[in-house]
Amino acid sequence: MGRRAASDEEREDGASVAAPPGSPASEAVVADSPALAERYGRTKARRAGGRLLAWIAGGAVALVLVVWVVWAGLDGTNATIATQDTAHEVLDDHSVRVEFDVTVPTGSTAGCVVQALNDGFAVVGWKIVELPASDSPTRSFTEIVRTSELASTGLISSCWLT
Structure with a gap:
């Protein structure tokens, strides 16, 4: 040892x-x-x-x-878009009115898909909407979407910056 x-x-x-x-x-x-x-x-x-x-x-x-x-x-490119469905109204067998709010960065243009769904949640109508630039970040819009059959709801599917 x-x-x-x-x-x-x-x-x-x-x-x-x-x-x-x-x-x-x-x-x-x-x-x-x-x-x-x-x-x-x-x-x-x-x-x-x-x-x-x-x-x-x-x-x-x-x-x-x-x-x-x-x-x-820290990259600074994370602009966000927020959407809110506010109302919809089925006008007839072939159209639905969709009201919605969109929040985008001021001065930015955006595009959104507005769609209509039937009782089985199948898409029966959709429309691409171009949103112009504005000084106000949150704005309200109303769009009428033509449908192929009776819709039960209308909503915003997605939005993006353009």
């Missing part, structure tokens, strides 16, 4: 006599034993490797977080 505790005694032939088990001197010998440290993976090289791996993993997480923040929040 190479190391001796301070309280070890030497015999006449030069061999050491270990302290009794459970004494502080014997615990120091066991805790400082390089063979035990190597056996249980507590070597300095192993700890240094673990720390290096932790730093690399932490750096990778930080890099992914920074890239996500730049991609999701």
Whole structure:
């Protein structure tokens, strides 16, 4: 074992006599034993490797977080469009009036799909509407959609910036 505790005694032939088990001197010998440290993976090289791996993993997480923040929040091109169906009225077997509000960034033009659905939720009529630019972000519109059969509802399907 190479190391001796301070309280070890030497015999006449030069061999050491270990302290009794459970004494502080014997615990120091066991805790400082390089063979035990190597056996249980507590070597300095192993700890240094673990720390290096932790730093690399932490750096990778930080890099992914920074890239996500730049991609999701700081690019400045995330203009949003909000729509709200406000009313619909079935005029006859071949038309429905749809009223809706659209919020777009001021000065931007947009396009929307207005559609009519029957009782089975099948599309029975649709219309693409071009919305001109305006100084007001939220505006109300009314459109009449022609249908192929009796509609039960009319609504906004989707909108996009043009």
